[in-house]
Amino acid sequence: MDTGITGECPITLDEPPLLSQPRAAAPRDAETSGSFPSRLDKANPKWNDWKWQVRNRIRSVGALQECFPELSLSSSLIEVAEKYPLAITPYYASLIRRMDDLDPVFRMSVPQAQELTDPPFLRSDPLEEESDMPVPGLVHRYRDRALVMATTMCSMYCRHCTRKRVAGTREVTISACRIRQIHEYLVQHPEVKDVIISGGDPLTMDTPALERLLEAIRSVPSVELIRLGTRTPVVMPMRITSELTTMLKKYQPIWVNTHFNHPQELTPEAIAACGALVDAGIPMGNQTVLLRGVNDDPELMAQLCRGLLRARVKPYYLFQCDLVRGVEHFRTPLTKGLEIMEYLRGRVSGLAIPTFVVDTPHGGGKVPLLPNYIVSTSPTHTVLRNFEGMMMSYPEPHYRTEAEAAPVSDCGAARGVWQVANGRVSALIPAGSERTTRRARIQARRPMADV
Numbered sequence: 001m002d003t004g005i006t007g008e009c010p011i012t013l014d015e016p017p018l019l020s021q022p023r024a025a026a027p028r029d030a031e032t033s034g035s036f037p038s039r040l041d042k043a044n045p046k047w048n049d050w051k052w053q054v055r056n057r058i059r060s061v062g063a064l065q066e067c068f069p070e071l072s073l074s075s076s077l078i079e080v081a082e083k084y085p086l087a088i089t090p091y092y093a094s095l096i097r098r099m100d101d102l103d104p105v106f107r108m109s110v111p112q113a114q115e116l117t118d119p120p121f122l123r124s125d126p127l128e129e130e131s132d133m134p135v136p137g138l139v140h141r142y143r144d145r146a147l148v149m150a151t152t153m154c155s156m157y158c159r160h161c162t163r164k165r166v167a168g169t170r171e172v173t174i175s176a177c178r179i180r181q182i183h184e185y186l187v188q189h190p191e192v193k194d195v196i197i198s199g200g201d202p203l204t205m206d207t208p209a210l211e212r213l214l215e216a217i218r219s220v221p222s223v224e225l226i227r228l229g230t231r232t233p234v235v236m237p238m239r240i241t242s243e244l245t246t247m248l249k250k251y252q253p254i255w256v257n258t259h260f261n262h263p264q265e266l267t268p269e270a271i272a273a274c275g276a277l278v279d280a281g282i283p284m285g286n287q288t289v290l291l292r293g294v295n296d297d298p299e300l301m302a303q304l305c306r307g308l309l310r311a312r313v314k315p316y317y318l319f320q321c322d323l324v325r326g327v328e329h330f331r332t333p334l335t336k337g338l339e340i341m342e343y344l345r346g347r348v349s350g351l352a353i354p355t356f357v358v359d360t361p362h363g364g365g366k367v368p369l370l371p372n373y374i375v376s377t378s379p380t381h382t383v384l385r386n387f388e389g390m391m392m393s394y395p396e397p398h399y400r401t402e403a404e405a406a407p408v409s410d411c412g413a414a415r416g417v418w419q420v421a422n423g424r425v426s427a428l429i430p431a432g433s434e435r436t437t438r439r440a441r442i443q444a445r446r447p448m449a450d451v
């Protein structure tokens with residue numbers, strides 16, 4: 001497998017990897033080296049320095065235990081952390097409220113023994129990204145879009161990551177030579193209008209390193225839009241510095257898609273980080289992954305979506321968890337996503353409703369799923385239902401062929417969906433819903449003249 005993030009390049013390697021951290025032995029500051037718990041002390045004067053956060057990540061099961069002595073760890077966790085890297089920023093670790101997987105932040109960041117148990121249908125690369133890489137490190141699947149894997153590093157390794165095969169296996173960033181190859185490919189493929197910079201997490205790169213990549217992509221005349229896919233505002237919000245936003249503004253239009261999964265992640269710091277990006281003229285979207293035991297609850301999802309809108313982040317996608325090795329314990333049935341979508345409609349603003357998608361196996365791409373709002377159809381009418389269960393007849397266009405307009409005999413059935421489908425009844429309204437009761441109250445209060 002060559003993801004193109006290796007720093008190796010068949011032409012020349014004129015620069016070392018732009019930011020590279022050894023996995024096991026990340027240096028720690030002197031003041032934290034004596035005692036792990038001080039890493040989680042927000043009073044530390046370096047707390048808001050993102051590079052300090054990176055240097056002081058929890059990187060091993062031993063460090064985890066030292067930070068959280070009350071944590072009971074099974075012996076298999078060392079094996080899990082060897083297979084799938086562990087990293088938690090002090091900031092993100094500070095959001096953990098209880099030391100078991102009932103805590104969503106704990107569940108998303110602390111290795112679990114179940115990661116070693118895979119049903120046979122799971123794959124390391126279920127979306128077959130490696131097969132859609134014309135240049136190593138560049139995924140070209142949809143005609144007008146391409147995705148650049150800019151780094152294999154993240155500040156926090158999500159246990160549910162879809163790129164477990166890449167993220168954190170080695171922490172290296174794209175080489176200058178690879179950037180040139182990608183630039184060349186984009187120039188030769190003007191059909192690509194939208195380039196997504198992903199990884200790993202591109203905001204773990206130093207600002208000048210990220211700028212070199214942005215500069216190269218922006219210099220391709222046919223590229224209209226650049227998107228950054230990053231979980232940094234969630235797991236290390238202090239990275240969103242004015243130095244970063246000032247740099248990003250030079251390469252507009254840029255959009256940022258981030259990855260909040262639970263309201264517990266919507267801290268004042270995270271909200272401020274999103275605000276700083278939006279204030280810099282960078283629109284933000286959010287891609288939530290539906291995760292068992294984390295956010296597979298309709299009301300919790302409604303809270304998350306409302307909170308995101310307040311933070312000026314548009315809920316964009318709700319992803320079904322991918323069929324990736326090591327994440328089976330996070331997967332939910334498809335019906336759970338549909339149940340959540342059913343719940344959201346009518347209860348939160350349309351702006352707060354994401355699109356529920358399954359990124360399908362074999363590189364089939366994203367398939368949106370919705371509850372069914374079409375109850376029935378006939379040539380003349382379509383029966384739609386709303387979130388309350390109200391059924392309405394929607395007349396098709398008046399102008400139609402003779403055959404389309406042929407009358408349909410009424411077999412005298414009791415009033416039901418069939419009559420709505422044929423326009424004989426314009427709606428079926430369930431009695432006793434909140435809205436019909438409110439309407440009845442309004443109607444009862446109206447003076448006779450208004451009726």
Ligand code: SF4
Pocket residue numbers: 153154156157158160161162163167199200201230231
């Ligand atoms: S931030 Fe993204 S790429 Fe990194 S571990 Fe999390 S899901 Fe994977």
